[in-house]
Amino acid sequence: MSPRKEETRTRINQLEEGSQRAKPILHQHAREIQPYGKIAKLPIALDETACETSVNNLNQILADTMTLRDMYKKHHWQVAGVTFYQLHLLYDKHYGEQDELVDSVAERIQLLGGVSIAMAADVAETTIIPRPPRGREEVPVQISRLLEAHEFILKEARAMARQASEVGDDGTNDLLVSDIIRTNELQVWFLAEHLVAVPLLHPEQAKAALSGR
Ligand SMILES: [Fe+2]
DSSP states (O other): OOHHHHHHHHHHHHHHHHHHHHSOOOSOOOOOSSOTTOOOOOSSSOOHHHHHHHHHHHHHHHHHHHHHHHHHHHHHHHOOSTTHHHHHHHHHHHHHHHHHHHHHHHHHHHHTTOOOOOSHHHHHHHOOSOOOOSSOOOHHHHHHHHHHHHHHHHHHHHHHHHHHHHTTOHHHHHIIIIIIIHHHHHHHHHHHGGGSOOOSSSOHHHHHHHTTO
């Protein structure tokens, strides 16, 4: 081979090698670096038992919060009736707030050395919130389901906040009290007021006068 041809061949080889290196290596598999349920402790001055207690509790709150968050989106899409517009917006606002809680809870689980639950199938297996039907339901039924879900979360969050305090995990106690409990309580108020039977046009007394009673 002439020196010129050899030089061209080397150059082509170099280019081919270069493009090989830039190729993504697909379909990779390996063992998990941390199994679900195990703690990989970080230096946060909390003992492993405290971390484990909080991680278990927070994963339950996480599954239930993800379920409630998704129920808000379901109702945001499926709502019907004269209050469609206001509820369509309110449901989405609450969805956004619950979504922020999901991220805060999941990231706290990680910083405690745990593994956050993440995928829908795992959430479905873990949550204690009853599954709604796939079809559309009336507004009072939608709101009742949401209120029930909020109450499940509030009840467990209060018990878990006390437990976090007992094991010395003040950060988890604060997240549960300041974020989970307060947000859920406020959302309950905004929803529950929609189930008060007040007349839309005439107050009760005026109605009675009009009907001659
Ligand atoms: Fe939307």
